[in-house]
Amino acid sequence: MQNVLKIIQKLALEHDKISPDLVREKNIKLGLRNEDGTGVFVGITSKGQVIGYKKEIGGDGSSTKVDLEGELYYCGYNVKDLVRYQQKEGRFGFEETTYLLLTSELPRKEHLDIFTGELAQRRGLPDDAKKIILGRPLHDDQMGSLHTIVSAMHLFDDNPNSTDIKDLSRQCIDLIAKFPTIVAYNYHASAGHRKELSELLEPRDDYSHAENFLYMLHGKKPDKMTAHLLDMMLVLHAEHGGGNNSTFTVRTVSSSGANSYMAICSGIASLSGHLHGGANEAVEGMMENIKQHVKDWDDDDEVAGYLKKILDKKVGDKSGKIYGIGHAVYTKSDPRAVILEHKAAEIAKKNGMEKEFRLYRSVARLAPEIVLDKKGKVAAANVDFYSGFVYRSMGIPKELFTPMFAMSRVAGWSAHRIEEIIQGRLMRPSYFSSLAGPRRDYKSLTSR
DSSP states (O other): OOOHHHHHHHHHHHHOOOOHHHHHTTTOOGGGGGGOOOBBBOOOOOOOOEEEEEEEEEETOEEEEEEEEEEEEEETTTHHHHHHHHTTTTTOOHHHHHHHHHHHSOOOHHHHHHHHHHHHHOOOOOHHHHHHHHHHHHOOHHHHHHHHHHHHGGGGGTTOOOOSSHHHHHHHHHHOOOOHHHHHHHHHHSSSOOGGGGGGOOOOOSHHHHHHHHHHHHHOOOOHHHHHHHHHHHHHHOHHHHHSHHHHHHHHHHTTTTTHHHHHHHHHHHSSSSSTTTTTHHHHHHHHHHHOOOOTTOHHHHHHHHHHHHHTTTTSSSSOTTTTTTOOOOOOHHHHHHHHHHHHHHHHHHOOOOOHHHHHHHHHHHHHHHHHHHOOOOOOOOOHHHHHHHHTTTOOOOHHHHHHHHHHHHHHHHHHHHHHHHHHHOOOOOOOOOSSSSSSOOOOOGGG
C-alpha cells in the first residue's frame, strides 16, 4: 500500500504543477488574480466594498496600480462611521450591522428593537443538537466541530432545502443567532471541558450578542468595556466584500441551489484554512517567538534585526512571512487594524499588558519598512495582527480565535447567500488544460 501511495504522490506532483510560462501565454488568472495582484471582477454586490488601491489609465491605455489608505464600506456606509456612532451612543452595534448587511438599509429604532429581540429568541439549541455536540469524540478541532454542528442543524428545519426568500431569511437569521451558542458549547465539550447536558448554560435573551457569548463562555456577565470591545470586533469582521475566499465560496455553493446549511458550512470550511482564517493564531505564534528571542523589546534595532531574519527564513517557522503584515487588497493601511489598534491599547492598559503591546506596535511600525526594503512591496498591519492579542486580553482561548471569526462573518456570508440566490446564476468558470495535446491514446491494462 505504501508503494502505491508513493506512486500516487509522485504522479500528482508531476502532473499538477504548472509552468509559469503557460500561465502567461494563456493569460490565466490564477487565484482569480490579475497579473498585478488585483482581483478579477466576477460579480456585483451591494454588501461590502474593500478599497486599498485605484487604477489609473494612461494615454496608451495601460493601467497603473496606485496604493491608497484602506477603506471598508458596508452597503455604502464607512465601517469607521458605524463603529464611531455605535460607540458614541454607547450601544452594541453587531445587531444593527447584521440588519444592514441583510437588507442594505440602516434600521429605524423600532425595527432594530424587533430584529434584536428576534435574534435573542433564536439563540437556544434543541436538546438533540446539544447531544450531538456532547457526543462527538474528544478533540480540539473547534472549526471541524463548528462545521459538523452547523451541518446538523438542517435536521431541525422542517423545510431545509427551500430557497424561497422567506425561508432563506429565517434560516440565515437563525444561524447568525445560534453561532455563538454552538461555538461556546463546542468549546465546553472539547477535551478538558466535558460537561453534561444539564450543565450547559442556556443563552440569555436579555443580553446583547456580544454579552451573551462572553457569558456562555465564562459563566458570568462580562464587564462593559470587554463586551463593547468584542461587539466592535464582531462588527469589524462581519463582512469584507464578495471576493474574500470564504464569502466567495458561500456564493459559489449558493449559486448551485444548495441549502443554507451546506452553503454556510462551505464558508466555515474555507475559513478553517491557514491562509484565510488562521492568520491571527499565526501572529500570536510569531510574537511568542519574537518575545523569546528579542532581549530588549524597546530596542528598534534589535526588533528590526530579528524581523529581517524572519523574512530571510532563518528564524521563526522559517516560512519567510511576517504574519499580520500585508493584505490582498489593502496596501497602505487596513482600516480595521487602525480602529483596533486604539482599542487594543486601552485593554492593554486595563490588563497591565502595556509593555507587550508596545512590542506589537513596534513590529507593526518596523515590519512594513523592512518588507518594502527587501521585497519592494507596500504593506501594513492588517486586522489579524491585533485581533489575537485583543482576544487573549479578554481571556478567550486561542482555539476559539477562528470560530469567533466565523461567528462574525456568518452575517456577511448570509447576506451574500441571499443576494446570490436572488441573482440566480450558476458559477461555472473555465480551466485551460495543462496537457500537451487534446487527447491521449488509451492502452489496455495488460499493455501498460
